[in-house]
Amino acid sequence: MASERKAGKVIITCAVTGSVHTPTMTPHLPITADEIAQASIGAAEAGAAVIHLHARNTEDGRPTPDPDAFMAFLPRIKQSTDAVVNITTGGSLGMSIEDRLAAPLRARPELCSLNMGSMNFGIFQVAKKIRDWKHGWEQPYVEKTRDNIVSNTFAQIERFIRELGHGHGTRFECECYDIGHLYTLAHFLDEGLLTPPLFVQTIFGILGGIGPDPEDLMHMRRTCDRLFGREHYQWSILAAGRHQMRLGTIGVAMGSNVRVGLEDSIYLGPGRLAESNAQQVHKIRTIIEALDLEVATPEDARRILALKGGDQVGF
Numbered sequence: 001m002a003s004e005r006k007a008g009k010v011i012i013t014c015a016v017t018g019s020v021h022t023p024t025m026t027p028h029l030p031i032t033a034d035e036i037a038q039a040s041i042g043a044a045e046a047g048a049a050v051i052h053l054h055a056r057n058t059e060d061g062r063p064t065p066d067p068d069a070f071m072a073f074l075p076r077i078k079q080s081t082d083a084v085v086n087i088t089t090g091g092s093l094g095m096s097i098e099d100r101l102a103a104p105l106r107a108r109p110e111l112c113s114l115n116m117g118s119m120n121f122g123i124f125q126v127a128k129k130i131r132d133w134k135h136g137w138e139q140p141y142v143e144k145t146r147d148n149i150v151s152n153t154f155a156q157i158e159r160f161i162r163e164l165g166h167g168h169g170t171r172f173e174c175e176c177y178d179i180g181h182l183y184t185l186a187h188f189l190d191e192g193l194l195t196p197p198l199f200v201q202t203i204f205g206i207l208g209g210i211g212p213d214p215e216d217l218m219h220m221r222r223t224c225d226r227l228f229g230r231e232h233y234q235w236s237i238l239a240a241g242r243h244q245m246r247l248g249t250i251g252v253a254m255g256s257n258v259r260v261g262l263e264d265s266i267y268l269g270p271g272r273l274a275e276s277n278a279q280q281v282h283k284i285r286t287i288i289e290a291l292d293l294e295v296a297t298p299e300d301a302r303r304i305l306a307l308k309g310g311d312q313v314g315f
Helices: 002-006 033-046 067-071 074-080 097-107 124-129 138-147 154-168 179-190 214-228 241-254 277-290 298-305
Strands: 012-015 050-053 084-087 111-115 171-176 198-204 233-239 257-260 267-269
Touching: 012 033, 012 233, 012 277, 033 050, 033 074, 033 277, 050 074, 067 074, 067 097, 074 084, 084 097, 084 298, 097 154, 111 154, 124 138, 154 171, 154 179, 171 179, 179 198, 179 214, 198 214, 214 233, 214 241, 233 241, 241 257, 241 267, 241 277, 257 277, 267 277
Parallel strands: 012 050, 012 257, 050 084, 084 111, 111 171, 171 198, 198 233, 233 257
Antiparallel strands: none
C-alpha cells in the first residue's frame, strides 16, 4: 500500500463546507444542497479523489446532522463523479453521538472521518474580527468554543468503529490533532478494532491542538512511523487557515497525501478569499505536479485505502 505513495500517487481530499466557518466569514461557503453538490463536483473535476462532507441548514447555514439534508446532495455527487465520499462523524458543537451517527448510518459511505480524542477546539478568537453577523446563531456558536469540549471518548470512538466499520464496512479518515491522538489510534489498532492500512489525517494549527510549525509536522510523522510502521498507514496533512498550502506542500514533499477545502481554510492566498473549493484543489494539484508527483484518481484512492467500493454505499 505505502509503495504507491512512494511512487508518487498523492490523494487529495477536499472538505467542501465543514462546520467551522460561518456564512459571515465568506460569501463562498457552500450552504444549500445544490451548492454543496456543485462544490463537490467541481472539486472532483479539479483533482480531488476524496470529498469530505458536512450538511448545512438551507435557511441560515447552520450545521445540521439531518440525514435528509445529506441525502439531498449525496446521490447527485455519486451520479456526477467517481470520487470517494467521506461523511463526517464529528458533526459540530452541541451534536450528540446519535446526531453524529445518523447520516453515516443511513448513507453507509466508503469512508468517514473519525476524531481520535476529545479536545478544546477554539475558534472564539475569530469573533473579535467581526462586527456585523448575517445570522443570529453565528456569534454565540463561535464564542462558545471558549468553553466547550469536542467529545470523542474511548467509548464513543469504539461505537463509531463498531457500528460503521464493523457494521457497514466503512473505513476511517483518522483525524489526529495532537500526539496523544496518535497513541489513541495505536490503542485501537493494537486491540484489533482497526486494521491497516490506516488513513491518518494529521491536523495542524487548530487552537487546542498541535501547532503549525514544520517541526510539529515532522514530530507527528516520526511518531506515526514509530507507532504504526510506515508500511501500515497512509499519511495525510490538514493545515488550518493560512497554513494550509505551506504545510501541505512540505508534507507532500515528505511523502504525505493532502487535504484542502473551505472547511479548513477560506483563503487561497494572503488576504485573498478562495472563491471555490476547486480553486484550492487546483492550487495544490499544481504544486504536486510541479514536484513531479502524480495526483491519485478515485480508483487509486480506493485501492490504496482498501475501500469497499462506491457500489456498496447507501445512496
